[in-house]
Amino acid sequence: MTSEIPAEAENGTPMVLAESIRRSFGHNEVLRGIDLRVEPGEVLCLIGPSGSGKTTMLRCINHLEKIDSGRLWVDGDLVGYREHRGRLHELREREVCRRRADIGMVFQRFNLFAHMTALENIMEAPLRVRREKRSEVEKRARALLDRVGLGNRCEAYPSQLSGGQQQRVAIARALAMRPKLMLFDEPTSALDPELVGEVLDIMRGLAADGMTMVVVTHEMGFAREVADTVVFMDGGVVVESGPPGQVLVDPQHERTRSFLSKVL
Amino acid sequence: MALSADKAPGGEPGAQAPGSPAAPVTGAAGAGASTADVIKAVPVRHPGRWVGVAVLALLAAMLVHALVTNEAFHWDIVWKYLFSEQILRGLWATLFLTLYAMAIGVVGGVLLAILRLSPNPVLRSASWLYTWFFRGTPVMIQILFWASIGALYPRLSIGVPFGPEFASAESNTLIPLLGAAVLGLGLNEAAYMAEIVRAGVGAVDTGQAEASQALGMNQAQTMRRIVLPQAMRVIIPPTGNETISMLKTTSLVSVIAYTELLYAAQIIYSRNFQTIPLLMVAAIWYLAVTSVLSVGQYFLERHYDPAGRNRVGPSRPMRRDQSGVVT
Numbered sequence: 001m002t003s004e005i006p007a008e009a010e011n012g013t014p015m016v017l018a019e020s021i022r023r024s025f026g027h028n029e030v031l032r033g034i035d036l037r038v039e040p041g042e043v044l045c046l047i048g049p050s051g052s053g054k055t056t057m058l059r060c061i062n063h064l065e066k067i068d069s070g071r072l073w074v075d076g077d078l079v080g081y082r083e084h085r086g087r088l089h090e091l092r093e094r095e096v097c098r099r100r101a102d103i104g105m106v107f108q109r110f111n112l113f114a115h116m117t118a119l120e121n122i123m124e125a126p127l128r129v130r131r132e133k134r135s136e137v138e139k140r141a142r143a144l145l146d147r148v149g150l151g152n153r154c155e156a157y158p159s160q161l162s163g164g165q166q167q168r169v170a171i172a173r174a175l176a177m178r179p180k181l182m183l184f185d186e187p188t189s190a191l192d193p194e195l196v197g198e199v200l201d202i203m204r205g206l207a208a209d210g211m212t213m214v215v216v217t218h219e220m221g222f223a224r225e226v227a228d229t230v231v232f233m234d235g236g237v238v239v240e241s242g243p244p245g246q247v248l249v250d251p252q253h254e255r256t257r258s259f260l261s262k263v264l
Numbered sequence: 265m266a267l268s269a270d271k272a273p274g275g276e277p278g279a280q281a282p283g284s285p286a287a288p289v290t291g292a293a294g295a296g297a298s299t300a301d302v303i304k305a306v307p308v309r310h311p312g313r314w315v316g317v318a319v320l321a322l323l324a325a326m327l328v329h330a331l332v333t334n335e336a337f338h339w340d341i342v343w344k345y346l347f348s349e350q351i352l353r354g355l356w357a358t359l360f361l362t363l364y365a366m367a368i369g370v371v372g373g374v375l376l377a378i379l380r381l382s383p384n385p386v387l388r389s390a391s392w393l394y395t396w397f398f399r400g401t402p403v404m405i406q407i408l409f410w411a412s413i414g415a416l417y418p419r420l421s422i423g424v425p426f427g428p429e430f431a432s433a434e435s436n437t438l439i440p441l442l443g444a445a446v447l448g449l450g451l452n453e454a455a456y457m458a459e460i461v462r463a464g465v466g467a468v469d470t471g472q473a474e475a476s477q478a479l480g481m482n483q484a485q486t487m488r489r490i491v492l493p494q495a496m497r498v499i500i501p502p503t504g505n506e507t508i509s510m511l512k513t514t515s516l517v518s519v520i521a522y523t524e525l526l527y528a529a530q531i532i533y534s535r536n537f538q539t540i541p542l543l544m545v546a547a548i549w550y551l552a553v554t555s556v557l558s559v560g561q562y563f564l565e566r567h568y569d570p571a572g573r574n575r576v577g578p579s580r581p582m583r584r585d586q587s588g589v590v591t
Contacts, residue, residue: 062478093482101480111475115493125479128489170475177479 013076015040015181015212016061021070023056030056032236033070038181038214038229043207045223045244046216048233049259054216057233058183061214062103063096074103075180101129104174108186110166112158118145118169119154122176130177137176144172148202164195171202182206184215220264224248232256341541345532346548354528355549361445361514361524366507368450373457378487380462391458398455404516407448411520413439445517445524453510460502464495496568504561508554515546525549 018036022029030053038044046054059065060072063080072079077099081088091099113121122141126132145151148168150161158166167187174182184203188196200222207213207226217223223230224244231241232251240247240256251257331337345351379391398406414435421432439447468491476486518527526546533542 064474064478097477097480097482099480100478103478105475105478107471107475107478109469109471111469111471113472113475113490113494124489125481128485129480173479 012040014038014073015042015075016044016214017071017073018057018060019071021057021060021072022068023053023060023065024068030236031060031067034233034236034238036231036238038212040180040212041210042228043211043213043215043226044229044231045227046214046231046233047218047220047223047259048239052233053236054233055185058185058214058216061181061183062100062105064105074099097129101125101177102180104177104179104182106167106170106174106182106184106187108189110158110163110170110190112166112170112173114158117155117157118150118161118172121158121169122173125173126176141172141176144175145169148172149198162195163191164198167191167199168202171199171206175206180212182211182213184213184217186216186218188217188219218263220248220260232259234259336540337544338538338541341538342544342548345529345542345545348532350528350532351525351545351549354523354525355553357523357528358511358514358525358549359553361442361449361517361522362507362511364446365449365453365514366510368446369453369457369506369510370503372451372454373459373461374492376454376458377461377465380458381465395455395458398452403448403452403513404519406452407445407516407520410439410444410447411441413444441520441522444520445514445522449510449513449517453506456506457503460499460506461495463502464497464499465491467498468494500564500568501561504557504564508557508561511553511557512550515550 014037016036016038018034021031021034021036023031032053034053034057036044036057046057048054056065060067061074061079066080078088079099080091080096082091082095083089112118113124116124119138119141122144123134123137126137126140127134142151142154145154148171150165150168150172153161153165153169156165158169161169171187187203188199191199196219200219203213203215203222204226215223215227227244229241230244230247232239232247232253232255234255240251240253247256248260251260376391376394379387380395382388382391417435419432420435420439421429423429423431472490472494473486476490477483481489514524515526517524518530521527523531529542529546533539
C-alpha cells in the first residue's frame with residue numbers, strides 16, 4: 001500500500017479521503033475497513049446506530065484517535081504520519097497541532113472552557129496557536145458571536161448559557177481558526193428539543209457558505225435537507241452511501257431500511 | 265425565612281430561652297383564617313439538644329475555671345514571653361519555613377503529578393516511586409536524614425556523572441540547618457501535593473483537554489491554560505489544609521535544633537524551667553497563625569469558585585444556580 005494520493009483523485013484534491021480504515025479498542029474492532037471521500041465544499045452526514053463507529057471515524061480525521069491500518073488524508077496530507085523513503089513516521093506534536101488547527105471540531109457536550117467567558121473561549125486558540133494580534137482576534141471573535149446571534153453575551157460564562165447557546169459559541173470558537181474543514185460530533189444530541197433548531201440553523205448557514213463539513217448526526221431532517229452525501233454506518237463498516245434522496249428515501253440495504261424505520 | 269412580624273413567641277427555636285414555657289397557641293389561634301397565611305405551627309421540642317447544651321456549658325465552665333485558678337499555668341509568664349524577641353524571631357522562622365517548604369511542595373507536587381500522568385511508563389513509575397517513598401517514611405526521619413547527610417556524603421560535587429568534577433563543597437556548608445529543614449519538609453510535602461494535584465487534574469472533564477487539542481493547542485498549553493486553572497478549584501481547599509498542617513509540622517524541625525517557634529520556646533524553658541507557660545506561648549502563636557490562614561483559605565476558595573460559576577452547563581449538576589443559569 002502506498003501513501004500517495006490515489007490517481008482517481010486527480011480532478012482536485014479531496015478534502016478527506018479514507019481508505020480501509022481500521023481501529024480497535026482492545027478486542028473490540030470499532031472500524032473495520034472504512035472508505036470515505038469528502039470533496040471541498042461538500043457536506044457529508046454520517047448516520048447509523050450508536051456503536052457503529054461514526055464518532056470514532058470522525059475523531060480519526062483530526063487525529064484525536066489513531067488508526068490501526070488504512071490511510072487517511074486531509075486536503076492531500078496524510079493524517080498523523082509522514083512518509084519518508086517508503087516508511088511511515090509519526091508526526092511530531094508541533095505538526096499534529098498545526099494540522100488540527102486547520103480543522104474545526106464541535107462536540108456533543110460542547111466542551112467550552114468553563115473558566116473562560118464566551119469571548120475568551122473564542123479568542124484562546126487564535127491567540128495561543130496562531131499568535132495573532134489581540135485587537136484583531138477580539139474584533140473577529142465579536143463578529144463571530146454576532147453571527148451566531150450571541151453578540152450580547154460576550155462576557156457570559158458557559159454555565160450562564162443554555163445548551164443551544166453554548167453549542168453556538170462552540171461553533172464560533174471553531175470558526176475563529178478559519179478552518180478548511182469542520183467536524184460535528186452529534187452537535188444537537190445533548191440539547192433540549194426546542195434548542196436543536198438554533199444550532200441547526202447556524203450549520204445550515206455554514207453549509208450555504210460553502211464550508212466543507214462532516215456531520216455525525218441523528219437529525220434525519222437536517223441530513224436530507226443539507227447533506228450532499230449521506231453515509232450509513234453499522235458495525236464498523238459503511239453499509240450504504242449516496243445522495244440523501246437515495247439513501248434516506250430509497251435505501252438499498254435491509255439494515256439501512258430497518259434503521260431508518262426506527263428513527264424517522 | 266420570611267415570617268410575619270407578629271409571629272408567636274417561641275416560633276423560632278433558637279430565640280427561645282432554655283426552660284421558658286413557650287406559648288405557641290397564640291400564634292396558631294390567631295392564624296386560623298385562610299390557607300394563604302404564613303404557617304405558624306407549634307415547633308417540635310428538642311429536649312435532647314438542651315441537655316447537650318447544658319453538659320457542654322458545664323464542661324466549658326470547668327475548663328475556664330481550671331485555666332484561671334491553676335497557678336501552674338503562670339499566665340503572667342505567658343504574657344511576659346508572648347511578644348519576647350526570641351519567640352517572635354522563632355515565629356518568623358516558622359513562617360518562612362512554612363513558606364519555603366510549601367513552595368517546594370507545590371512546585372514539586374505539580375511536576376510529580378505531570379510525570380504521573382505521562383504516557384511514558386518510566387516517568388510514571390518514577391513519580392509513583394517518589395510518592396511511595398516519601399509518604400511511606402516519617403517526615404521526622406527525613407528531616408534528621410537531611411541534617412546528617414554530612415555523615416553519609418561529607419562532600420557534594422557537581423560534575424559529569426561518573427566523570428570529572430567541576431566543583432565540590434562540604435555537605436554541611438552546602439546544606440545548612442535551614443536547608444535540611446526545608447528539604448525534609450518540602451520533599452515530603454511534594455509527595456502529598458502530587459496526589460492533590462493529580463486528583464485536581466483528574467476532576468477536570470476530559471472533554472476540556474480534547475477541545476483544546478482539537479483547536480491545535482499543544483499539551484503544555486492545554487495543561488497550563490485549560491486544565492490547571494480548572495483543577496485549581498479542586499486543588500486549593502486541600503492545599504490550604506496542607507499549609508495549615510505544614511505550619512504545625514515545622515515544629516518537628518526542633519529535633520535538629522533549628523530555631524523555629526517551638527525550639528525558641530524550648531530554649532527558654534530549658535533555662536527557666538517554665539515548661540507549661542512557654543508551651544502555651546507557642547500554642548497560642550500556632551493557633552493565631554492557623555486562624556489567619558483559615559480566613560485566607562476561605563477567600564482563596566471563593567476566588568477560584570465564585571458562586572460555583574466555573575461549571576460546564578449540563579455535563580455536571582449545578583451546585584448553586586443564582587447566576588441566571590439556564591441549563
